[in-house]
Amino acid sequence: MTDPDARLAETRRLSALLVGYAERAKADFAAAIAPYGLPVHLARALLMLEKPMPQFELAEGLSCDRSYVTGLVDGLEERGLVSRAPGSDRRVKILKLTPAGVALRAQLGSAAAENSLVMRLSDQDRATLEALLIRLAGEPEGEVDLSC
Amino acid sequence: MTDPDARLAETRRLSALLVGYAERAKADFAAAIAPYGLPVHLARALLMLEKPMPQFELAEGLSCDRSYVTGLVDGLEERGLVSRAPGSDRRVKILKLTPAGVALRAQLGSAAAENSLVMRLSDQDRATLEALLIRLAGEPEGEVDLSC
DNA sequence: TATTGTTATACTCTATAACTATA
DNA sequence: TATAGTTATAGAGTATAACAATA
Numbered sequence: 001m002t003d004p005d006a007r008l009a010e011t012r013r014l015s016a017l018l019v020g021y022a023e024r025a026k027a028d029f030a031a032a033i034a035p036y037g038l039p040v041h042l043a044r045a046l047l048m049l050e051k052p053m054p055q056f057e058l059a060e061g062l063s064c065d066r067s068y069v070t071g072l073v074d075g076l077e078e079r080g081l082v083s084r085a086p087g088s089d090r091r092v093k094i095l096k097l098t099p100a101g102v103a104l105r106a107q108l109g110s111a112a113a114e115n116s117l118v119m120r121l122s123d124q125d126r127a128t129l130e131a132l133l134i135r136l137a138g139e140p141e142g143e144v145d146l147s148c
Numbered sequence: 149m150t151d152p153d154a155r156l157a158e159t160r161r162l163s164a165l166l167v168g169y170a171e172r173a174k175a176d177f178a179a180a181i182a183p184y185g186l187p188v189h190l191a192r193a194l195l196m197l198e199k200p201m202p203q204f205e206l207a208e209g210l211s212c213d214r215s216y217v218t219g220l221v222d223g224l225e226e227r228g229l230v231s232r233a234p235g236s237d238r239r240v241k242i243l244k245l246t247p248a249g250v251a252l253r254a255q256l257g258s259a260a261a262e263n264s265l266v267m268r269l270s271d272q273d274r275a276t277l278e279a280l281l282i283r284l285a286g287e288p289e290g291e292v293d294l295s296c
Numbered sequence: 297t298a299t300t301g302t303t304a305t306a307c308t309c310t311a312t313a314a315c316t317a318t319a
Numbered sequence: 320t321a322t323a324g325t326t327a328t329a330g331a332g333t334a335t336a337a338c339a340a341t342a
Contacts, residue, residue: 008261017281022170091323113156133165239300
């Protein structure tokens with residue numbers, strides 16, 4: 001395929017497919033966690049908390065502002081899923097999952113993964129897809145920072 | 149890989165990659181069309197208008213509400229890019245691109261495709277990726293409708 | 297009675313700016 | 320002076336509900 005027009009057309013189709021899958025993945029995630037009663041943005045935050053971390057680190061992980069994280073952590077704390085512990089730097093608050101938080105996090109993680117579209121691909125296909133996506137992302141040029 | 153835990157973990161990685169790509173793609177799209185001065189949501193609508201169609205059909209294409217489309221079309225009409233023509237069913241308004249709309253639509257389409265990450269893949273890789281995505285789409289189970 | 301498009305309004309998610317306490 | 324977290328506020332994007340005209 002050396003025809004530039006065809007190349008553009010195929011690129012558009014592919015981009016649309018990829019974005020469509022990502023939207024589908026988001027919808028599937030929401031559907032998978034819905035039975036657990038935790039709003040989607042809180043669930044995303046909970047899943048980031050594999051290890052204890054300061055709030056600013058969670059903000060980085062979610063690519064969002066610290067001020068937004070305050071609200072997220074409020075929600076998780078109200079539900080008894082995380083606690084704010086003082087750090088050695090006294091400006092910092094360390095987020096730690098409670099036992100309930102650890103348990104729910106595991107459930108959400110499994111539910112989300114099991115409900116994922118990509119679970120339907122064969123091992124081989126998943127490996128191929130992952131390699132392609134990494135190649136796509138990994139190119140040096142255009143290291144644009146993803147904002148929220 | 150028969151270990152279910154590893155499978156879940158890989159699935160999560162893949163989903164994250166996919167969603168990350170989509171966010172990147174949206175940012176790239178916005179960057180590509182920025183020079184043309186049309187807000188992103190108007191650009192998306194314009195690109196949907198390959199053929200004349202009623203407003204409700206544009207709403208379907210964009211997976212959004214008819215009431216939102218009213219505002220989008222207002223914006224496109226103010227800019228002289230589309231016109232509302234009466235349909236044979238007199239409840240319906242048919243959206244038609246003006247010559248300026250056709251011209252801008254072509255420019256935006258090319259600019260967006262050229263700026264796409266997918267353009268960086270080799271022909272071979274793009275073909276592989278497309279095949280994978282189509283296979284992912286084609287599975288019978290779970291025909292969930294994508295909402296906004 | 298159901299549907300198209302419109303209007304007015306409300307909601308969700310997220311950011312910005314200003315503030316406090318610490319470093 | 321710079322940074323972590325908080326508060327209050329604002330904005331973008333989009334939906335819901337009620338409506339008029341038409342089917």
